[in-house]
Amino acid sequence: MLRSVKVDHGKCRDSYGLVLEMEIEEGENTFTIAFSGDTRPNFSFVSAILNRNSGNDVDLLIHEATFLDDKKQDAFDKGHSTLSQASIAAEQAGMQGRVIYTHFSQRYNRRSMEKEVSGKLLAIDGLRISMTKKGIQLANANLPTILGEISLQQQEL
Numbered sequence: 001m002l003r004s005v006k007v008d009h010g011k012c013r014d015s016y017g018l019v020l021e022m023e024i025e026e027g028e029n030t031f032t033i034a035f036s037g038d039t040r041p042n043f044s045f046v047s048a049i050l051n052r053n054s055g056n057d058v059d060l061l062i063h064e065a066t067f068l069d070d071k072k073q074d075a076f077d078k079g080h081s082t083l084s085q086a087s088i089a090a091e092q093a094g095m096q097g098r099v100i101y102t103h104f105s106q107r108y109n110r111r112s113m114e115k116e117v118s119g120k121l122l123a124i125d126g127l128r129i130s131m132t133k134k135g136i137q138l139a140n141a142n143l144p145t146i147l148g149e150i151s152l153q154q155q156e157l
Contacts, residue, residue, distance in 0.1 A: 005048040007039035010079025017045045019058065034093075036063040038103065040076060041085040049093035061095040062123070064103035068116050071105070083116060100129075 001021045009015035017039060021032045034049050049058050065087075066080035075082045081089070083101060090099040102123035121129075 003048070005045050007037055007045050008042045008079065009038045010040065010077070012038070012079060015039065015079070017048070019048055031060075032058045033060045033062065034058045034095075036061075036081075036086070036089075038064055038066075038080060040079055041081055041089055043092075046089050046093045049095065058093070058095065059098065061090055061093065061099040063089060063099055063101055065101040066103050066105050068108065071107075083120070087120065100127075 003019045004016040005019065007015050007017045015037055017037045018035045019032065020035070021030050023030050034045075036045055039045060049061065063086040064081055065083040065085075066078070067075040067082045069082050069084050072082050072085075074080075075085070080103075086099075086101055090096060100121050100123050104122070
């Protein structure tokens with residue numbers, strides 16, 4: 001099942017986040033991903049996750065974090081979130097430990113991002129993860145942290 005959620009991407013009126021529910025085995029476990037798309041901090045997306053979590057949990061949140069806090073005004077002007085704002089949205093939605101941050105401005109190099117993100121998982125090309133009830137586990141820990149491929153191990157869901 002795929003559900004779209006209207007988000008605030010500034011001047012771009014028709015922007016949506018997505019909640020995708022996939023059945024792992026017929027009639028068995030489901031796996032649900034919430035993806036923010038490009039958005040300013042916005043409660044409609046958080047609310048969609050909260051409503052979903054009241055019945056069936058969202059397993060993974062992928063949230064854009066285009067800017068660091070030093071560019072908060074740029075983030076607002078361009079319809080994006082800072083890393084801190086995305087982190088707050090994840091906390092409000094009860095998704096701590098189950099969130100990957102993505103869509104970073106090219107103004108940041110990997111070193112500058114790593115200094116700011118202590119303990120947060122950033123999407124990078126080739127990143128593979130496994131999901132457990134405890135949260136995200138890196139499947140290829142030798143890579144730095146960003147999103148290319150999600151490797152789900154059914155027995156861990």
